[in-house]
Amino acid sequence: MNPLSAKLMQKWVNLGSKYLPFADAATPDLPLSRLLRLSLFQVSVGMALVLLVGTLNRVMIVELGAPASLVGIMISLPLVFAPLRALIGFRSDNHVSALGWKRVPYIWQGTLLQFGGLAIMPFAILVLTKFGESVNTPEWIGYACGGLSFLLVGAGLHMIQTVGLALATDLAPVESQPKVVGLMYVMLLLGMIICAQVFGAALADFSPARLIQVIQGAAVATMVLNVIAMWQQEARTPYTGPKVERKQPSFREAWTTFTAGLGAKRRLIAVGLGTMAFSMEDVLLEPYGGQILHLAVSQTTKLTAALAIGGLLGFGLASRVLSRGMDPFLMACYGALVGIPAFLCVIFSAPLGNSMALFAIGTALIGFGAGLFGHGTLTATMNLAPEEQAGLALGAWGAVQASAAGIAIALGGVIRDTVAATPGADFFGPATPYNVVYSIEILFLLAAIVTMIPLLRRRRPAAPTEASA
Numbered sequence: 001m002n003p004l005s006a007k008l009m010q011k012w013v014n015l016g017s018k019y020l021p022f023a024d025a026a027t028p029d030l031p032l033s034r035l036l037r038l039s040l041f042q043v044s045v046g047m048a049l050v051l052l053v054g055t056l057n058r059v060m061i062v063e064l065g066a067p068a069s070l071v072g073i074m075i076s077l078p079l080v081f082a083p084l085r086a087l088i089g090f091r092s093d094n095h096v097s098a099l100g101w102k103r104v105p106y107i108w109q110g111t112l113l114q115f116g117g118l119a120i121m122p123f124a125i126l127v128l129t130k131f132g133e134s135v136n137t138p139e140w141i142g143y144a145c146g147g148l149s150f151l152l153v154g155a156g157l158h159m160i161q162t163v164g165l166a167l168a169t170d171l172a173p174v175e176s177q178p179k180v181v182g183l184m185y186v187m188l189l190l191g192m193i194i195c196a197q198v199f200g201a202a203l204a205d206f207s208p209a210r211l212i213q214v215i216q217g218a219a220v221a222t223m224v225l226n227v228i229a230m231w232q233q234e235a236r237t238p239y240t241g242p243k244v245e246r247k248q249p250s251f252r253e254a255w256t257t258f259t260a261g262l263g264a265k266r267r268l269i270a271v272g273l274g275t276m277a278f279s280m281e282d283v284l285l286e287p288y289g290g291q292i293l294h295l296a297v298s299q300t301t302k303l304t305a306a307l308a309i310g311g312l313l314g315f316g317l318a319s320r321v322l323s324r325g326m327d328p329f330l331m332a333c334y335g336a337l338v339g340i341p342a343f344l345c346v347i348f349s350a351p352l353g354n355s356m357a358l359f360a361i362g363t364a365l366i367g368f369g370a371g372l373f374g375h376g377t378l379t380a381t382m383n384l385a386p387e388e389q390a391g392l393a394l395g396a397w398g399a400v401q402a403s404a405a406g407i408a409i410a411l412g413g414v415i416r417d418t419v420a421a422t423p424g425a426d427f428f429g430p431a432t433p434y435n436v437v438y439s440i441e442i443l444f445l446l447a448a449i450v451t452m453i454p455l456l457r458r459r460r461p462a463a464p465t466e467a468s469a
Contacts, residue, residue: 030171035180038171039187040229041107041164044222045157046191046308048114051218052078052153053282053409054192054303055199056125059211062290064129072283072413074128074146078154079406082399085162089395090251092163103167104234107160111226114156118219121149122212158402160226162395167234169394181382181394182319182375189312189371196305204296258392263455264384268400270451271377274336275404277444278370280412280437281346282405285363288346292431293354303363310364314338314371318379328380329455335372336445336452342366343438350431373448374401380455412437 052075060066060074092106128142165184172180195218202214259265285307286300318331345362349355381397419433 030173030180034171034233035168035183036187037231038164038168038229038233039184040225041160042184042188043191043194044111044114044225044229045161046188047195047218047221047225048118048153048157050192050195050199051118051215052150054196054286054307055203055214057283057286059203059206060125060129061287064125066129067417068283068287068413069417070413072410072416074150075283075413076406076410077147077150078157079402079409080151081155081158082402082406085158085399085402086255086392086395087251088159088162089166090254090392092166101234103163103170104230106163107167107226107230110156110159110163111223112156113152114160115219115223117149117152117154117156118215118222120145121153122208122215124149125211126208158398162398164229165394165398171233179319181378182315185374185378186312186315189308189315192308193305193312196308200299200305254392255396258396266451266455267377267380267384268396270332270448270455271381271397271400272404273444273451274332274373274377274448275401276408276411277336277339277441277448278366278373279405279408280415280441280444281343281366283409283413284416284434284437285346288431288434289359292350292434293356293359295356299356303360306360306364307367310367310369311371311374312367314368314373315375318372318375322375322379327456328376328383329452330376332373332376332380333449333452333456335369335374335376336449338365338369338372339445340442342369343442347431347435347438350429415440 057071057075060071061068088106092103124142124145127137128146165181168180168184199214203210285303289295289300289303314335318335322328322331342362342365345358345365349359349362352358378397381393384393415437416433419436
């Protein structure tokens, strides 16, 4: 590298270290450039999430005419594997490979699953919705192929994300592990922002052929990004033949130890309630924009970017405040409180003259509140994890979060269709079925806050004890 290039590279790294949230997680042994390359697996996960909850739900409901309940169930199928995240992380901790890797084989398997699901997904969707010449195809083929494609993507992205985050914590020193995990999630949001813009531009002139090109292009990008992310990250342990087995705790024993921690169960319940509150609208925001506010596909797809930008700002603010010693549960409560006016903005965007600005503000605030809530609960989970169980704690947090999101997404579509089919439901206008879902989300936010209040009280007595000592 010539002196000019080296100087420019150093300035770029310094700029990232100054303005990128969690960039101070870099160390001499784990430089920021290597961390950012590793984080590319989060970009591939974010790309899949944008497709599932940001683009495909709008296309299937509005352009292809699929019922919202069917779309909600299909999009929630990838989250069937969410409860296995803790088990996947636990298995990768103890994996023995002749190649000398623990994490890489799991990331590679997840990459292949996600690639396969995205490769067949566009054709499965067209058959599922009986679009064009597929109108005479037996219904079971559409359901089977559609379900298989979504399940493959779900299994892949959960395996990639869980083991990828575990690999990131392996590479980082103990004191930097929470910051490294935070950086990974920031890159997930950045990936969602970029991919939402790309998909929005690519689908501005919608056609089935263009849909096929976009989704299969995402499949190829998944393979490329994950190979680059894995390259020379995990050190190989030379295989020296069978070793004497040492006593390892079973998953049941490890889980029992984790849940016995102070407020662990209540913390997971709060994560579930808050995640449901911030997820039920995922399958409905873009159809709401299309059917109620009459926005184009490209406009509603870009709303996913607004959601991610809000989440990025929330993560950045939480990072700065939590680093100064703020209680992470209090931060999570603030995130839930922000969500209440956010959903009110979305609800009132239709009666107030189909206000695109109010709808966009509400969408961004939803992301912002979710970022505060997610970072707060993630930090609390990492801080309170039992010794040598950070990976299991991270997997448990992700499992509860993803499972709750899957249930919420499915419920959102079903509730919307049920209310729409109820006689007289449109008395308050065509937005009524959507607004019922948004109102339920506000109730979930209040329930999450109530659940976290005892956790705040439990942490406060520590200060007087130290003072008296």
